[in-house]
Each structure stands twice: as structure tokens, then as C-alpha cells.
Amino acid sequence: MDVPRSKQFDDVYFSKQDGLAESRYVFLGGNDLPDAWNNKEHFTICESGFGTGLNFLAVLKLWLESDAGQRPASLHFISFEKYPLDKEFIENALLRWGELKEVLAKLLAIYPVDLSNGIYELSVMDGVRLTLIFGDINDEIPLLDTKVDCWFLDGFKPSSNPDMWSNLLFENMARLSNNGASFATFTAAGFVRRGLEAVGFNVRKIRGFGNKREMCVGLYKGDNKCV
Numbered sequence: 001m002d003v004p005r006s007k008q009f010d011d012v013y014f015s016k017q018d019g020l021a022e023s024r025y026v027f028l029g030g031n032d033l034p035d036a037w038n039n040k041e042h043f044t045i046c047e048s049g050f051g052t053g054l055n056f057l058a059v060l061k062l063w064l065e066s067d068a069g070q071r072p073a074s075l076h077f078i079s080f081e082k083y084p085l086d087k088e089f090i091e092n093a094l095l096r097w098g099e100l101k102e103v104l105a106k107l108l109a110i111y112p113v114d115l116s117n118g119i120y121e122l123s124v125m126d127g128v129r130l131t132l133i134f135g136d137i138n139d140e141i142p143l144l145d146t147k148v149d150c151w152f153l154d155g156f157k158p159s160s161n162p163d164m165w166s167n168l169l170f171e172n173m174a175r176l177s178n179n180g181a182s183f184a185t186f187t188a189a190g191f192v193r194r195g196l197e198a199v200g201f202n203v204r205k206i207r208g209f210g211n212k213r214e215m216c217v218g219l220y221k222g223d224n225k226c227v
């Protein structure tokens with residue numbers, strides 16, 4: 001089955017090999033989930049690039065399968081998206097994973113019909129909130145006022161979408177990070193690593209998913225004095 005592709009960015013929305021396995025390896029595994037959220041009262045994940053919502057659904061499925069006694073009472077997933085996809089596109093892209101059927105139905109039931117720029121506060125289920133921010137992350141993230149425990153850096157590849165991977169984004173990640181906040185990203189591009197290090201993240205290269213040689217993970221060690 002073909003994977004959805006952006007002509008504009010000459011890149012795919014998720015791996016041709018297995019997008020769900022990639023999402024679990026890069027973003028969930030890279031951020032040490034579910035261990036990272038266990039025994040916390042509240043947990044906030046922030047993502048660049050909602051796309052089809054595959055990462056969100058992988059998180060929601062993990063949440064539903066987690067021990068309710070150990071996981072936080074509430075989960076907030078915030079995601080930015082400059083070019084929102086419509087429900088039909090999302091459904092067609094994600095139907096290939098039977099195991100996501102239940103969580104996909106939950107997403108489609110609340111996903112906005114109007115895709116205009118703006119902030120969409122969506123209640124997914126008891127204890128789980130999804131905030132979709134339609135617009136350019138570099139315009140919108142400076143306006144965000146919350147604390148983040150975990151970052152999913154998932155724009156298209158830096159070589160075809162360099163504007164998204166900006167110092168402004170990294171500075172705002174530092175501003176919003178709880179101490180010890182983690183990040184994971186599929187890329188190991190040098191300017192992304194240096195940008196994250198400059199604002200206080202320690203950055204480690206690890207093996208990438210499938211045939212990708214490297215990706216990056218790390219923790220925020222700074223003092224939130226950026227910006």
C-alpha cells in the first residue's frame with residue numbers, strides 16, 4: 001500500500017517500511033514512554049507536525065494499554081500543523097493498521113471539519129486532551145504558555161523544510177520545557193543537534209529506525225532562561 005507523500009516537501013508522512021513501528025521506535029521509545037510518564041500526576045507531549053495523527057494514535061493506544069494505577073491522571077497532547085489534512089485523508093492513510101481502528105475512530109469523531117488556522121481544544125476521552133494548533137509552528141509556539149514533558153520533533157526532513165527547524169523553535173522548546181523534559185526526532189542533522197544543544201538540551205545520536213543510520217534523543221538540562 002502506498003504511503004502518503006508531500007509533493008511540496010518531497011517527503012513521506014511516515015515510513016514506507018512500517019509507519020506505526022517507526023512512530024513507536026522513534027517517538028515513544030526515543031522518549032522512554034511509557035516509563036517517562038509513570039507515576040507523574042500530569043503529562044504533556046508537544047509535537048511539531050500533526051500530519052495524519054499517527055504519532056498521536058500510537059500514544060493514545062499506549063495510554064489505553066498502560067496500567068491505570070501507574071499512568072498520570074491526565075495526558076495533554078499538543079500538536080502544531082501548518083497544512084492540516086482532512087478527515088478523509090487521515091482515515092485513508094491510517095486504515096491500514098487494524099490495531100488502530102478504535103483510536104482512529106476516537107480521533108475522527110473529534111477532528112475539526114474546518115481546517116482554518118486557529119487553536120482547537122479537543123476532548124478525546126476522560127483524562128486525555130488534544131490541542132491542535134493549525135498554523136506555522138514558528139508563528140504559534142511563542143504564544144504557547146504551558147509546561148512540556150516530552151517533545152516529538154517530526155516536521156519533514158530538515159533539508160526540504162529548513163524553515164521549520166529554526167532557532168526560534170529550539171528557544172521556545174527550552175522556554176516551555178520542564179526540567180528533564182525529553183525530546184526525540186528522526187533526524188540527526190548537524191544544525192538541529194547544535195540548535196538543541198545551544199538552548200540546553202543534551203543530545204545523543206542513536207540508531208535510527210529501519211535503514212536509517214541515526215536519529216537523536218535527549219533531555220533538557222537548561223535553566224529555562226532562554227527567550
Ligand SMILES: C[S@@+](CC[C@H](N)C(=O)[O-])C[C@H]1O[C@@H](n2cnc3c(N)ncnc32)[C@H](O)[C@@H]1O
Nearest residue numbers: 049050051052054055081082136137155156164
Ligand atoms: C512527516 S509529517 C508528520 C507526520 C505525522 N507526525 C504523522 O503521524 O503523520 C510533517 C508534518 O509537519 C507539518 N509541518 C511542516 N512544516 C511545518 C511548520 N512550519 N509548522 C507546522 N507544521 C509543519 C507538515 O505539514 C506535516 O504534516
